[in-house]
Amino acid sequence: MxxxxxxxxxxxxxxxxxxxxxxxxxxxxxxxxxxxxxxxxxxxxxxxxxxxxxxxxxxxxxxxxxxxxxxxxxxxxxGGIERLTEKLTHIDQLQADLDLRRNAVLQRLTALRRDLAVAS
Known part of the structure; x- marks a missing residue:
């Protein structure tokens, strides 16, 4: 085709x-x-x-x-199992990094909302 x-x-x-x-x-x-x-x-x-x-x-x-x-x-x-396992480890590391970033943003957002509520 x-x-x-x-x-x-x-x-x-x-x-x-x-x-x-x-x-x-x-x-x-x-x-x-x-x-x-x-x-x-x-x-x-x-x-x-x-x-x-x-x-x-x-x-x-x-x-x-x-x-x-x-x-x-x-x-x-x-090598298929080894390479897939390595990829899964890499994805898990990326996920952990994203979780840390997400939590940092949530903490910043919470602090900003608290500061705005206090200033009002």
Whole structure:
């Protein structure tokens, strides 16, 4: 199938498909007239790439996880559990940082409201 149909089927833009290819994550065949031609295998790989990006992986990180993107890597893949665990740890650290910031803003807001009430 051509890029437009593949993108629609995956729920992403054609530009994203080209980005996956330019990042070295997806290698797509071409028709005789030069158009990209996506196979079902390409679509499954692109869907995995899309899903990993959606949960926070960068294309750089995904290049190190190529085995997890292929059909053979649809199940357990070398380093997959370790990399997902690392990503989860990173997300937990980000969440903790956001919680600290949120609490600081709430404290500041409470103090400002209290000071306004006293001044009134």
């Amino acid at each position: 051509q890029a437009k149909e593949a993108a629609e089927k995956l729920g992403i833009s054609q530009r994203m498909l080209r980005h996956y290819e330019n990042a070295g994550l997806l290698s797509v065949g071409r028709t005789v007239n030069g158009y990209r031609h996506y196979t079902e295998t390409d679509l499954r790989r692109a869907a995995r790439i899309r899903d990993f990006i959606a949960i926070g992986f960068s294309t750089r990180e995904l290049r190190a996880m190529k085995a997890c993107l292929a059909d053979e890597g649809a199940g357990p893949c070398e």
